[in-house]
Amino acid sequence: MAGMSKWWPLAGLRLTTPRLELRVPSDDDLVDLADVAAAGVHDPQVQPFGFPWTDASPPDRARSTLFYHWAQRAAWQPANWSLNLVVVHEGAVVGTQGMSAADFAILREVGTGSWLGQAHQGRGIGTEMRAAVLHLAFAGLGALYATSSAFADNPASRRVSRKLGYIDDGIERQVRRGQAATLIRLRLDRETWQSTPAVPVEIYGLEPCLGMFGLGDDQDSVEPGRP
Numbered sequence: 532m533a534g535m536s537k538w539w540p541l542a543g544l545r546l547t548t549p550r551l552e553l554r555v556p557s558d559d560d561l562v563d564l565a566d567v568a569a570a571g572v573h574d575p576q577v578q579p580f581g582f583p584w585t586d587a588s589p590p591d592r593a594r595s596t597l598f599y600h601w602a603q604r605a606a607w608q609p610a611n612w613s614l615n616l617v618v619v620h621e622g623a624v625v626g627t628q629g630m631s632a633a634d635f636a637i638l639r640e641v642g643t644g645s646w647l648g649q650a651h652q653g654r655g656i657g658t659e660m661r662a663a664v665l666h667l668a669f670a671g672l673g674a675l676y677a678t679s680s681a682f683a684d685n686p687a688s689r690r691v692s693r694k695l696g697y698i699d700d701g702i703e704r705q706v707r708r709g710q711a712a713t714l715i716r717l718r719l720d721r722e723t724w725q726s727t728p729a730v731p732v733e734i735y736g737l738e739p740c741l742g743m744f745g746l747g748d749d750q751d752s753v754e755p756g757r758p
């Protein structure tokens with residue numbers, strides 16, 4: 532996607548952790564991600580997502596993965612963006628890590644969401660990929676807060692948040708498969724992030740993207756990371 536960076540600098544944004552690369556997906560990456568979605572994201576007995584896109588056949592899950600990523604990419608606005616990265620482990624796409632914000636320049640708050648193919652879960656990848664976008668948010672973009680949410684019966688997602696320093700931030704009640712379900716909101720502030728043991732993360736290609744995140748050239752948008 533080298534040529535594309537000229538008009539769409541996000542194409543050149545990349546994060547690395549000891550085991551992972553997170554990048555803005557090419558269409559070939561999205562096909563790989565769609566394959567992972569078709570192979571299975573969770574036990575069909577449960578539904579971890581607020582929007583139940585996985586309650587569908589494998590081909591429909593694959594297609595909705597493509598449609599979601601294309602739609603989010605086309606809807607990007609500096610005051611309302613959703614960055615959806617693919618997560619690459621040992622050369623293969625294994626899942627996706629998203630980070631979104633509205634009025635980031637004013638609120639300095641991001642929300643995150645993610646999934647991994649079922650075959651790749653439970654090996655610390657979810658923690659490492661969330662840590663990567665938290666580094667982008669706090670060290671790269673100068674965020675003050677990061678939020679997440681997970682249904683009460685999703686211990687893996689809640690545990691990832693806990694390990695990274697989030698605290699409970701209230702609940703929401705949602706209809707899930709026709710029944711009431713409790714969504715637990717989680718929140719991490721900048722000071723806690725700075726004092727929580729970190730996964731080492733490198734950011735590449737951020738500077739040309741700052742305007743797309745709503746951060747003008749005239750502001751001190753890139754702040755120092757941890758002390």
Ligand SMILES: CC(C)(COP(=O)(O)OP(=O)(O)OC[C@H]1O[C@@H](n2cnc3c(N)ncnc32)[C@H](O)[C@@H]1OP(=O)(O)O)[C@@H](O)C(=O)NCCC(=O)NCCS
Nearest residue numbers: 579645646647652653654655656657658681686687688690
């Ligand atoms: C949520 C998700 C991204 C986490 O990724 P992951 O790679 O599985 O997470 P990690 O291995 O980094 O960490 C999971 C933690 O939860 C713990 N955990 C997992 N299942 C658990 C259970 N049933 N009870 C208690 N703890 C559990 C693990 O032990 C681990 O904690 P530890 O490191 O202290 O041992 C991944 O599981 C996933 O994609 N799930 C399906 C989709 C989903 O739920 N997305 C999030 C919607 S909010």
